[in-house]
Amino acid sequence: MRHRYEVVVIGAGMVGMLTALALAERDIGVLLVESSRPGGGQSGRSHGYLHQGYAYGTAEPRLPSLFARATSRWDRLAAHLTPVTERSTVAFADEAAARGAAAHWASAGLPVERVDPPAWLASRITSCFRSSESTLYLGHLLHTLGERLEKAGVHVARGEVVRTGRDGNGVTTEYTGPDGSTVPVAARVAVVAAGAGAAGVLERSGLPRVVQCRKSHMLVLRGDLPAVSAIFPEREHHGLFLASRIGPDRRTTWLISDFQSFDGTDPDSGELAGWWARRILTTLRSLAGSHTLEGVDLLSGYAATKSGLLPQSGTVAHEFGREFLDGRVVVTSPSKLTLAPLAAEEAVRSVCAVLGLPPGEVDWPRLDAPPGVIPAHGQTPHELWETELAAVKSPDLVRDLPPIRVLNSLFAH
Template sequence: MSSAEGRPVVPGRPAALRTDVVVAGAGMAGVLTALALAGRGLDVLLVEQHRLGGGQSGQSHGYLHQGYAYGPDEPQLPALFRRARAHWQELTGGLAPETAGATVAFSNEAARLRAERYWQASGLPVRPVPAPGWLGPGFTSCFRSDELTYNFGHILRCLGRSTAAAGVASVPGRIAAVAEEPAGVRAELVRPDGTSVAVHGRAVVVAAGAGSPALLARSGLPPVVYCRRSFMLVLRGALPVVGAVFPEREEHGLFLASRTGHPAGTTWLVSDFQSFDGGHRDPRQLAGWWAHRLLTTLRRVVDAPVLAEVRAVSGYAAVKSGLLPSSGTVAHEFSRDLLGGRAVVTSPSKLTLAPLAAESAVRSVCARLGLPFHGLTWDGVGRQPPGPEALPGPAGEACEAWETGLAAVERPGLPDALPDIPTLSSLYAR
């Protein structure tokens, strides 16, 4: 028995695969990278071990950040967000946002002044507004931001359909290792059943986020980039549709984003600025701490009669990538080349910045393969005709990891007293 190329094939052992570019990870950065490379006439193999958007991309509250939630420690972010926004305007063309704009509220006057100075220095509009009716007492000032929220699960499904239409092949599994070879790179593909097969390509892009810690470590990225964990609370009920940011991190700032269309009412997705190293504590205990902290903060920032309309509380664990300099992440560094440019590792970053990560990866691949690079453009997902919104096969079965059974939310069982914010933050210290 022999292959089409005349090489012997061992019965029961899968033959090696060949392609131009392997893209590991079907999150937002990976899908955008695969689309852009296929648009340049390359054969692309997209590898995903779970499902389309099954990692950080599908667990997002959906904010397209403009910089209002950040501050002087991140002077580069507003310009980066503006660059990314031009891509998102193309990508979301014809698609209505879940919420248009957000309320930014402060209970601390010093924090408000710092934020205003940062916004003005960054070119962000400063628009004071009256306090909305759902906001709790004790806030000194409110502002309106330009930060929109979208259902990224829907966007990913549409992009998955575009990827399949562009001829991108998708296979279930994960890339466990990459190595240089004379014609390019060899990647080890581990399939769901545990078997391995070699994939030979001219280049490989690792866009698997926190799902590829060994490859991220090999690229020289610090552990904080790919080990941070957090939680998202999911609340449902007769709730107003709002988008809100509470940037006062020392007092436990929050992101709050709404989605509509669920039978149980409006869905609130609530996350915070805090994170931890999941490898050093019992995740159930951490989940309980975070759930209590989030709910305690919600009682402070949301008017009690509004919060009383919550009918269901659940949540799920999420991956969070850092942007603060203290965390070791460089916000403008979206990828690193390995093996003489044969491999490109994208740095997990804010979902808002995914188009810039794809742009960086595609630029590196084009340089390696001797192709011209003239920037990236996208088709608007909102203008797609009706049709199936997924990649074929296991990679397209679902897009969002809703309510993954955080029992600690319903039955916290906290063994210790609830830590304060500095203590929680110190749980991640490397």
Template structure:
């Protein structure tokens, strides 16, 4: 880890550039953009690079196929970001890509025809395919939505962050002087470190409401809880597929290689609004997910050798007018003169959010005044996925304990309860 001078209990750091709180995909891309333009960046991260939401997401490079009320501008934004990822990852090489297309299945004729008409009107390509292992659909279609391993993808495009100075700890509510953030407290293993800087970017995922305090409530932020199933199986299923149905029948699935098997990451549209993760929410979610899997993915559900795990995935949303089914995220105006807040959205949209964040920061602060004598030279691609660099956090599926299906779905709660996440797992979360 590269750290600035100090950082222990009671230390005060005066940083000459921008402090970025949160080293998920958006925070890392913001860091890359600022450093390439010569602005010094200090990263504040409680875990490792690419942790939180980035470490638990599916890794879809969405192009808009699953959203029923998608407008042309939204589809263009998604496709533009997916193309950005494709170009950057192609130049970097390595093992970022998991699959080049996804399978979309429909559970009703009306839903299928309406969606195909929307795809056609927007010029989105698709082809009908037969998919062994799926059942109960009125048609399955291959679409060009690629999937990536999030950690490998971020390492490939934002490896510049590895040489960025950073403080390991949890940022707390900033201190204000009028409308200006004057300093930021960071809770480290040694105590509290205080950092002051000309500008700040708050990209801490689930930690963002705590950083904004009463402003979070004014913006209408709220936490939503869902779950992710982790299934290791030797069954041959599509590397990525989706049933974009209602909350009771919908399903997202992406996969990762695991020797001769594959690990499938599955989530549904069922979510909760609790103040904390609890056994009742977990049991309810598992019941709904089990019915969907038994109906539509019997090849996986009936695999006697499959091993199953589960972890919670909290998400921050903002109450804004309907935007065609896309999750709310992006750059928020919090009314501070030198700070920008970024809410997590889809992984694919991170380049767009990073660009908007830097643009808004430039309007608030004279970034030219913060630039050093020369920009950072672009670096070669970082090492291969799984190379063991401790700076980068593991994806959450790699840390999830696995059980038999009966142990996970049918056993009594106290006997088979999957361990609740430690405190750091409640930072920077979002799904898909």
């Protein structure tokens, strides 16, 4: 059976779901194809930072204004959600680096407020600032987006796209369903919003591989820890992002990532995981006080893949979309999840141009938390990364770090 829609959206992450919803609310027939489950890729594995630009320097001078535009969209989308943390601590161990960063923030129009270092940090921290960056539990938004898509009449299909290409005045997209059968779908436009999977979709379709994939890792610490979010931007000292969640058992989980990533096409980059995790822990031990790390009783982690469009401008976050086959195939892949609403808007404009419709402004809805899972402040139900991979339980991070071979086993799953 050959199905027909006006638009096929490939990928049910934040960008794909937002794009499908905005199109459906314009009475455009949309099929959303997802290979695993909604939010099961980059969106569901994010730490939930709504970046403002504090962690990025003068090499990205336009990022603060872009983030500000994106944040205005998030303010509407997440208006009814309580952030996990309202603000983030930006900490430095070098006073000269702190002065340079503060000067950059002031020139970029970012609010700068110097504060005393909180008690959970190590004594070597010389300067602290409070940023306007909040963190969200994206699981609520993904869940509610799914409900809104169903109400808007978006059809969702489970399957892996094996090809999309020009067919007359439109495109044909073929996907393999759970039963192994191949389903062809005719549409006027296909939107590739598959995140890390977009590179494979493009390659199988004979289209340019304009999506770059980078492997990264997230370290997970759990225990009696303070609920905080923090940024350590000193890259020469291995800068870190730290975000918190509080589970139903009242234990706090820290998700820790850094500024490092590896070529996603390199099959050996996974062997770097143990080295990377030990470097993270070494850095964290110099930044967090020993009295804080004594509360850690579980160490875990997972490997992830980031994606973004290969930049034409020479910077990493300024392109939101590419068009192929006279605009019949639109590829969208923002390098930062914060920019997802802007990327979706760009995709909607591209689709409307092909369909001959006025793009107008996207009136993003307010996404309420789903009934029955609205948490108390700071509490969240389980997220995708909370699968127990605990190769090291009750780690003694204060006196001795686990060996690299043990850390590597965390990511062998």
